Amino acid sequence: MKYHIFVLGCQQNYYDAHNITQFMEKLGYVCVSEKEADLIVVMGCSVRQKPVDRIYGKLKKTWKNKEVIMTGCVLKEDKERLKKHGIEFIDTNKIKEELPKLTQDNPDGFVPIMTGCNNFCSYCVVPYTRGREKSRSTKEIIAEVKVLLQNRHKEIILLGQNVNSYEYGFVELLKKIEKLPHDFKITFLTSHPKDMSAELITWMGKSKKFSKKLHLPVQSGDDEILRKMNRHYHAKDYLSLIKKIRQVIPDVDLSTDIIVGFPGETKEQFENTIKLCKKAKFNMAYVSKYSPRAGTASFKMEDNVSMAEKTRRFRILDKLINS
Numbered sequence: 001m002k003y004h005i006f007v008l009g010c011q012q013n014y015y016d017a018h019n020i021t022q023f024m025e026k027l028g029y030v031c032v033s034e035k036e037a038d039l040i041v042v043m044g045c046s047v048r049q050k051p052v053d054r055i056y057g058k059l060k061k062t063w064k065n066k067e068v069i070m071t072g073c074v075l076k077e078d079k080e081r082l083k084k085h086g087i088e089f090i091d092t093n094k095i096k097e098e099l100p101k102l103t104q105d106n107p108d109g110f111v112p113i114m115t116g117c118n119n120f121c122s123y124c125v126v127p128y129t130r131g132r133e134k135s136r137s138t139k140e141i142i143a144e145v146k147v148l149l150q151n152r153h154k155e156i157i158l159l160g161q162n163v164n165s166y167e168y169g170f171v172e173l174l175k176k177i178e179k180l181p182h183d184f185k186i187t188f189l190t191s192h193p194k195d196m197s198a199e200l201i202t203w204m205g206k207s208k209k210f211s212k213k214l215h216l217p218v219q220s221g222d223d224e225i226l227r228k229m230n231r232h233y234h235a236k237d238y239l240s241l242i243k244k245i246r247q248v249i250p251d252v253d254l255s256t257d258i259i260v261g262f263p264g265e266t267k268e269q270f271e272n273t274i275k276l277c278k279k280a281k282f283n284m285a286y287v288s289k290y291s292p293r294a295g296t297a298s299f300k301m302e303d304n305v306s307m308a309e310k311t312r313r314f315r316i317l318d319k320l321i322n323s
Contacts, residue, residue: 003029004037008054009045011159011189013072015110017043020071034062042087044072046125049291052078059085073129077294109153111144112136113173117161119192121219122230122297123259123290126161135167142176149182155211158188164195171199178209185211193218194232196241205248212249216241217257221276222269225262230297235276242280255284258317261310262290263301270313277321285321287314 003024007017020041021031034040040063045051059068069088079089116131117124145156156177164170177186186209191200193216204210220226223234245252258273277285289310292299 001029001039002032002037003039003041004032004034005041005043006034006058007043008051009043009047009073011108011110011157012112012115012161013043013045014108015112015159016072017041018108018110038067040066040068042068042070042072044070044074044078046073046075046078046129046293048288049293055082056085059087073126075125075129075293075295108157109148109155110157110159111141111148112159113141113163113166113170114160118165119162119232120230120297122228122301123262123293125293125296128295130161133162133165133167138168138173138176141173142180145177146180149180149184153184155185155187158186160188161190162192162195163188164191164197164200171197171203174200174203174207178207185209187211187213189215191216193238193241196245198244201245201248204245204252210249212251213253213255214245214249215255215257218276218280219257219259220262220265220269221273222265223272225265225269225273228264228298228301229259229262235272239276239279253283254280255286256280256282257286257288259288259290260313260317261305261307263292263298263303263305265290265305274316274320277317282321285317287317287321289314 005017005021007013020043024041025031029039040058042055044055055070067088068086069090070082071090074082074089083089114133114135116133117126118133120127141158148156158173158177160166166173174186174188186207191214196216204212204214218238219229219231221235226234242254245254258277260270260273289307290298290303290305292303
C-alpha cells in the first residue's frame with residue numbers, strides 16, 4: 001500500500017514521524033507523494049489554530065477520496081471535529097515498544113529525553129495532549145546517542161518541552177553525552193527561563209561541544225501578560241538571564257518564541273515586548289499570533305485583540321528581529 005506522511009508542529013512530531021515511517025515500511029508500506037498515496041498519515045498539532053486549518057484545507061482538496069489517519073499532539077475537541085470528516089485517530093503509544101528499535105538511521109540527530117509538560121502555560125495545549133512530564137532513562141538516551149554518533153551525526157539535538165526539568169539531572173546528562181568520543185555538537189530544545197540554572201549556564205560556557213545555539217522562549221515582554229500566561233518570571237528576570245548567558249558565551253546564537261495579541265494585550269504592553277526585544281538582541285524569533293485553544297486557561301479569556309492588530313504586531317516584531 002502507498003502512503004504519505006504529513007508533519008505539523010514541533011521537532012518531537014518530526015522525530016515520531018521518522019520512527020512511524022520506519023515502522024510502516026517494516027510492514028511493507030511504500031512512502032510516496034500526497035497525490036500518489038492511498039493513505040495519508042498526519043502528525044497533528046493543536047498548539048495553534050493555523051495547523052488545524054491546514055488539515056481542513058488538505059481534506060477539501062489534496063486528500064479527497066483518500067484514507068486519512070492521524071496521531072500527534074491533538075486536542076480532544078479537534079479530534080471530535082476531525083472525526084466527522086472521516087479521519088481516524090491512532091495512539092502511537094500502542095507501537096512505542098517497536099519505535100525505539102527503529103531510530104538507528106535518524107537523519108536529524110533528534111533525541112527526545114522526555115515527553116509532556118508540567119508548566120501549564122495558560123495558552124498551551126501540551127499538558128492536555130501529551131500529558132505530564134515523563135523522563136526517559138539516562139541509559140536509554142546515551143545508548144541512542146551512541147548509535148547516532150556511530151552513524152556519523154555531527155549534531156545531537158536533545159528534545160523536551162522543558163529540557164531543564166529532566167528528572168535525572170539535565171546537566172549530568174549533558175556531561176555524560178559530552179564525554180562520548182567523536183567530533184559532534186550538542187543542542188537542546190526547549191528551555192524554560194524559570195528553570196535555566198546557573199549550573200547549566202556554566203556548562204554551556206565551558207563545554208567545547210555545546211553548539212552555542214540557545215532557544216529560550218520569552219513569549220512577552222510585559223509583566224502583566226507574563227502573569228496571565230502563567231510563565232513565572234518577570235521581564236527583568238529574563239533580561240538578567242540573557243546578560244548572564246552572554247557573559248559566559250558572548251557569541252551565543254539566541255532565538256526565542258513570542259506571542260502577539262494575547263487576550264487583553266494593550267498597545268502599551270506590546271511596546272514593552274518591543275523594548276525587551278531591542279535589549280535582548282535576539283538572532284531570530286518565532287513570532288505567532290495568539291489563537292484560543294479549547295481546554296486551556298486562556299480560552300476562558302476574551303480574545304479581544306483584532307486579527308488586523310495581531311498581524312500589525314507580528315509584522316513589527318518580525319521586521320525588528322528577523323529581517
